[in-house]
Amino acid sequence: MEGGLGSLGGCGGSSGAATNDHTMSKVEVAEAEASSYPVEAELELGLSLGGGGGGGGGKGKANAWGERGRILIAKDFPSVVSQPQRPNNNNTSISPACVVGSVSGTKRAADSVSHEGGSPTAGSQVVGWPPIRAYRMNSLVNQAKAARSEEDKGIGEKDKSKDNLKKKICNGNKISAPGNEKGHLGFVKVNMDGIPIGRKVDLNAHACYGRLAQALEEMFFRSTTSLNSIGGEKQQVTKSSRLLDGSSEFVLTYEDKEGDWMLVGDVPWGMFLTSVKRLRIMRTSEVNGLAPRFQDRNEKQRIKPV
Amino acid sequence: MNYFPDEVLEHIFDFVTSQRDRNSVSQVCKPWYKIESSSRQKVFVGNCYAISPERVIERFPGLKSITLKGKPHFADFNLVPPDWGGFVYPWIEAFARNNMGLEELKLKRMIISDECLELISRSFANFKSLVLVSCEGFSTDGLAAIASNCSFLRELDLQENDVEDHRGHWLSCFPDTCTSLVSLNFACLKGDVNLAALERLVARSPNLRSLRLNHAVPLDILQKILMRAPHLVDLGVGSYVHDPDSETYNKLVTALQKCKSVRSLSGFLEAAPQCLSAFHLICPNLTSLNLSYAPGIHGTELRKLIRHCRKLQRLWILDCIGDEGLEVVASTCKDLQEIRVFPSDPFVGNAAVTEVGLVALSSGCPKLHSILYFCQQMTNAALITVAKNCPNFTRFRLCILDPTKPDAVTNQPLDEGFGAIVHSCKGLRRLSMSGRLTDKVFLYIGMYAEQLEMISIAFAGDTDKGMQYLLNGCKKLRKLEIRDCPFGNAALLMDVGKYETMRSLWMSSCNVTLGGCKSLAKKMPMLNVEIINETDQMDISADDRQKAEKMFLYRTLAGRRKDAPEFVWTL
Numbered sequence: 001m002e003g004g005l006g007s008l009g010g011c012g013g014s015s016g017a018a019t020n021d022h023t024m025s026k027v028e029v030a031e032a033e034a035s036s037y038p039v040e041a042e043l044e045l046g047l048s049l050g051g052g053g054g055g056g057g058g059k060g061k062a063n064a065w066g067e068r069g070r071i072l073i074a075k076d077f078p079s080v081v082s083q084p085q086r087p088n089n090n091n092t093s094i095s096p097a098c099v100v101g102s103v104s105g106t107k108r109a110a111d112s113v114s115h116e117g118g119s120p121t122a123g124s125q126v127v128g129w130p131p132i133r134a135y136r137m138n139s140l141v142n143q144a145k146a147a148r149s150e151e152d153k154g155i156g157e158k159d160k161s162k163d164n165l166k167k168k169i170c171n172g173n174k175i176s177a178p179g180n181e182k183g184h185l186g187f188v189k190v191n192m193d194g195i196p197i198g199r200k201v202d203l204n205a206h207a208c209y210g211r212l213a214q215a216l217e218e219m220f221f222r223s224t225t226s227l228n229s230i231g232g233e234k235q236q237v238t239k240s241s242r243l244l245d246g247s248s249e250f251v252l253t254y255e256d257k258e259g260d261w262m263l264v265g266d267v268p269w270g271m272f273l274t275s276v277k278r279l280r281i282m283r284t285s286e287v288n289g290l291a292p293r294f295q296d297r298n299e300k301q302r303i304k305p306v
Numbered sequence: 307m308n309y310f311p312d313e314v315l316e317h318i319f320d321f322v323t324s325q326r327d328r329n330s331v332s333q334v335c336k337p338w339y340k341i342e343s344s345s346r347q348k349v350f351v352g353n354c355y356a357i358s359p360e361r362v363i364e365r366f367p368g369l370k371s372i373t374l375k376g377k378p379h380f381a382d383f384n385l386v387p388p389d390w391g392g393f394v395y396p397w398i399e400a401f402a403r404n405n406m407g408l409e410e411l412k413l414k415r416m417i418i419s420d421e422c423l424e425l426i427s428r429s430f431a432n433f434k435s436l437v438l439v440s441c442e443g444f445s446t447d448g449l450a451a452i453a454s455n456c457s458f459l460r461e462l463d464l465q466e467n468d469v470e471d472h473r474g475h476w477l478s479c480f481p482d483t484c485t486s487l488v489s490l491n492f493a494c495l496k497g498d499v500n501l502a503a504l505e506r507l508v509a510r511s512p513n514l515r516s517l518r519l520n521h522a523v524p525l526d527i528l529q530k531i532l533m534r535a536p537h538l539v540d541l542g543v544g545s546y547v548h549d550p551d552s553e554t555y556n557k558l559v560t561a562l563q564k565c566k567s568v569r570s571l572s573g574f575l576e577a578a579p580q581c582l583s584a585f586h587l588i589c590p591n592l593t594s595l596n597l598s599y600a601p602g603i604h605g606t607e608l609r610k611l612i613r614h615c616r617k618l619q620r621l622w623i624l625d626c627i628g629d630e631g632l633e634v635v636a637s638t639c640k641d642l643q644e645i646r647v648f649p650s651d652p653f654v655g656n657a658a659v660t661e662v663g664l665v666a667l668s669s670g671c672p673k674l675h676s677i678l679y680f681c682q683q684m685t686n687a688a689l690i691t692v693a694k695n696c697p698n699f700t701r702f703r704l705c706i707l708d709p710t711k712p713d714a715v716t717n718q719p720l721d722e723g724f725g726a727i728v729h730s731c732k733g734l735r736r737l738s739m740s741g742r743l744t745d746k747v748f749l750y751i752g753m754y755a756e757q758l759e760m761i762s763i764a765f766a767g768d769t770d771k772g773m774q775y776l777l778n779g780c781k782k783l784r785k786l787e788i789r790d791c792p793f794g795n796a797a798l799l800m801d802v803g804k805y806e807t808m809r810s811l812w813m814s815s816c817n818v819t820l821g822g823c824k825s826l827a828k829k830m831p832m833l834n835v836e837i838i839n840e841t842d843q844m845d846i847s848a849d850d851r852q853k854a855e856k857m858f859l860y861r862t863l864a865g866r867r868k869d870a871p872e873f874v875w876t877l
Binding site: 126127128129130131132133134135136139140143144187189197198199200277 | 380382383384385387388389440466467468470494575598599601648649650651680705707709738762764789840871872873
């Protein structure tokens, strides 16, 4: 079979309006989250961090992980919106089906494939299916986004109105004038402190930070228990993205083109896409000063990882 | 023959070029082995972990050209974690240390770093050709080293690599004295290139025959380049967006009129289809056309273009061509041998072609022998017709976007259809299947597919019997890759000796257990049985009844590899 990447992020569900929260105060963040996203308590995920988390086996880790199951991310950016042409497929037992394709996952894809037959989107939710080489898949995504950006004229990225956001597509390739650098090749490496296995995530599969955050959480912080609990449920309308919250032991950072490590979420999504080289989920304790938000990029304090 | 002096034998062996034939020659007798080994210049290593570089160097001291393949095929579809392996550095380092006169390097699915590229550029004075396919780990800095230091470089061919782009300076690194370029392909680079340097490079390369540009090369530069290189045989157009009435367009037409040698066309990475008529000039001579990265070209403009391509032998296209467009191909391209139809929007799960297009191709193109076809649906009747029309398939790969979809008309599994294909196409070497498939199809394959070397299976079969039929029947099987099939230990362990006759076996999301894999590894010390463990939930002392989510095994003379990451266990 020819190469392939299975699915693309953004399965349905609006995630609500962006918050105008400007501070990192836990209380405010928690409140904002409560109003923005439905709470899904079952998703306190467990994880055994190789060695560090102690022992193998994911069971029973949920509690220990609960406090750590969040990755910090700069909060102020447009939230995710549904991508209209991808109807939410409820047939799969894998809830974050939007992530499935971008992960070389262990999920039993056989379980996830709908055998109801004929479902037009069934194919798009299976890991590594259709079998298309990642390079080709990425250029399809880039080209599709460029086409969409030309259609979505007049929509500004900074628009924070709730209603607009529900329908808007966060398009990372707005700069699609000929001659400009084409959108970033979708896959970037992601490493998390304490985990030997690096991953790759397809940035083009996510329309904005919220989705990316969700995807990374699924990738690194999942456990069988929580997956089972999701199993029978209706697909998430909006999965509460812990990455957007306050307290956590982890921070999501990225290395930009200049080799500096920055806090994810400070710049508009499109700008982020063009400058990100790779991601790192860093322990908060190792970060020497988070890059404050809302400052000019030049003035920003660079993160100095230990 | 033993009375001939070595030089004569060597001279005769020079005419034996295929690796397989040379392998046969070397097995005739010891003297022939010695002569063949010392004179072989071109070596192909299908799995870089099957043998150590030292051993290759020892056997083939005259090696000048090597092809290496790294990751398993399913790595293309993100089923293999990054950092799994496939590093080329140890090979280059060994070649450099042993003063090999390396001239050509071709890599597929391997990891090559900038340091490695620099080492290549400094270690091999006669280095001529670098071909990288689906590789990663390097940036344009590494390319700059190659450009700067390889004085006799003829070929730099980058196909679908993931290259970190530090922006355009590498092209300027070709010294003014470098005039030997024959082939340059940088279509996969994401960033800008120094256009002036590109023009100058083309101007001083009289032997340039193949040039594939990336999206950053606009139309006016293309036109200038073509004026300087009218002898091009293979052209990859970069960006093709412009105003059709402009002077540039007219100049382009003039330039194309001079390019009488172009036989292969690709690119059109950003294309305004209404301007394609300029290329109608060269279509009549084209034997190869790749528009699979040009979603902007479709509909009537595409069909018009195709109608000019009467000599086409190879066509790569997107499915937006539709069944109708494929009918145009079938009626125009009577010499067609290979076609690939890729999905243009795999996300939605709708492909724009069906069994109708496939049947049309098979009836219109009698020479068709290689096909890759992504489609919305398929029927047994169609496959049976195709088998009858085209008994000459050597490669048949069918991908239905919904992987378990049955016959679209009868709702039956597609066993009979694929059975017809393997029965009719006696020369079939490579097969990929999809759709609803039971054990029966494997019975057919085992019975009829005598020449089959590589097969990819997904979401197929009912019981272990399926895999057993395959292993029993296909005597020439070299590569078997299976995902999401209900095959377990019984099938895996049925004939363990078989795996030594094969290059590799991949099984993911099947029913084989850790215990089964361990048992296999124990019985077959000449195999590396690798388990890829991604969840942190399994550890080596875990319950043997646990399923092995991803297993990759391959024969090897090099023992377990030393560069395996933590998540790969070699049993």
